[in-house]
Amino acid sequence: MSVHAFVSDAIFTQHLAPLAGKLGRCAIRRLPSAEALLAIGPRDGGPDLYVVEEALLQQEPARRTAVMRRRGLVLLTAQDVESTIRLFAENEALRHVHSINDALLGRQLETTLAQILADAPLPLTRYLASGASLQSMVVKSSQAKQGVIDAIVFDVAPVVAFADLAGVVATVTSELLMNAVFNAPHDAKRGLPKYRDLPRDETLTLAAGEEVRAFFGHDEGALVLGVEDRFGMLSRATLAANLLRASRIGAAQIKMQTAGAGVGLYMVINAATQLDVYVERGKLTRLTAVIGVSKRYRDFERLGHSLNYFGKEGDG
């Protein structure tokens, strides 16, 4: 198994070459062209991975469509969050879009490639520097949301960062938790969401087995927030459609007639430099948001927004 990279010198040297040895026995090779990439056929021993810089594809438009259909493609783009979402939504085979405008690109690529190569969800500590700890909490009721937010904001308070970091953290935590508590639980027999249509101001106590796990941790460069549920119902198509609608300014951007506004994940990806969605259908959904920590607000604003969907089976 190999990682084939069709990227610029700078990206390869700074971000990909240092991953050699961190991805098991997976070799990292540089390709000279999209043509060389498309010449690689299926191999025994699992699918190959392709890391491709979108700007280089512009020079080979005839091959762009075929490259975008490749399984195992990790696309690197310099586009803003709305364009990243559009790329993800308009290319059905595309599951991994990374921003090259990101000081964290190297470590993001490491977790993305490692997760694609793994058979199981990646240990969450992989998102953080070695030695950083991760805390977790079990959430059994919608009323626990504020307590979780307070605990995380308290933990983050000593981090030297721009003034609004607490607000960013509170927003991401709130959206991830509300999504998991109200949208994830499904009726096993009918396959329908159980609580999606409940008013969000109603106190919802989850049944046994429906509990949600929230986790968080941080190191010097990033803060990781995430939520897991045991349903695994979020399909790539649903994720893409949700983000696309929420990213389009207009009357349909915020849903007014449904219990949820349908913009929570869009808020998360706007605040996060990386949003990873890991789904094992019927078993597990894990949403992980990585927030860049910097002393300057401008550095936070400049960070790109990467999106990954790791779906193990039954991706609707």
Add this chain to the structure above:
Amino acid sequence: MNSLVLTQRQEPDQSLALTLAGAIDEEADYSVVKSAGVASVTFDFEKVKLINSTGLQRWIKFLESFAPTVAMAFRRCSIRTVTQINMFPGFLAGRKVAIESFFAPYFCEACDLSIELLLDYAAHKADLDKMKAPKMNCSRCRKEAEFDGIEKKYFVFLKK
């Protein structure tokens, strides 16, 4: 449990001043606000620390409860509030809202600190209309502070 504390002051000229503190979320309760007969309303967002997706819905419905003739103004908008208006113009509920003042991120090299400074729109109109950050001084050491956002991104809400 109400997550948002609303302080209201009604003046004899039928203007209403509302100060919001806490979270604009699913538990925010606006039923205490008496909007009938109000000619103008000013919202103070300085102490708003969270605006979540369900909170957006409730907020928009709340603004819609005011008669279309009611003049609206936002003042002391926190960075959280500015961020949400930039992302969701629907936050204004389709109304023409006057932005009187708002906080913006600045950085003081002397203090080596990220700070939030209040910008008065009228006082800095010339710069802000060009989406340019005005020169400001650090609230602690009084030395010049540097705008710490991306101007064409942060000031978008002033054009909405």
